[in-house]
Amino acid sequence: MLQRIQTIYLLLAAAVSGGLCMYLPYGIDANGVALYAKGELFLLGMFLGSAILSLISIFLFKNRKLQFVLGRINILLNFILLGVFVYWSLTVSGETQVSEKGIGMIIPVISIVLLVMANKAIKKDENLVKSVDRLR
Incomplete structure (x- = not known):
């Protein structure tokens, strides 16, 4: 059932993680050049991994438990990515690689x-199915 609300949330999460990371800089270096995720292989892999997990869990609508678990793994992946951004922004000593923070650092947030809103909707669907099964 692809017409559920969690499909929209997961599709938006995939678009934010996969698309916006290419166009929004996560920082500005000492020379004033904007730094994008496509320049860092680690960041690009994390963003694309998050987008792929979101897209995979869209098509697992028949297995809501696995869809919920993949949503949690995706949330964990985004928390790791957020932690990397926070670490980079806090360890700026003088003028190292990242001189200023960019708007791309809020993409994981x-x-x-x-993803949390999608997981809440998935859990709501699972509870609805369980309640209908009890009536049978």
Whole structure:
């Protein structure tokens, strides 16, 4: 059932993680050049991994428990990515690689919010199915 609300949340999370990371800089270096995730292989892999997990869990609508677990793994992946950004922004000593923070550092936060809302909707569906099964 692809017309559920969690599909929209997961699709938005995939678009934010996979698409916006290419266009929003996560920082500005000492020379004033914007730093994008496509320049860092680790960041690109984390963002694309999050987008792929969101897309995979869209098509697992028949297995809601696995969909819920993949949502939790995706949230954990985004928390790791957020931790990397926080670590980089706090360990700036003088003018190292990242001189200023960019708006791309909030992409994991937006993705986490969307994934939590999707997981709440998945859990609501699972509880609804369980309640109908009790009546039979």
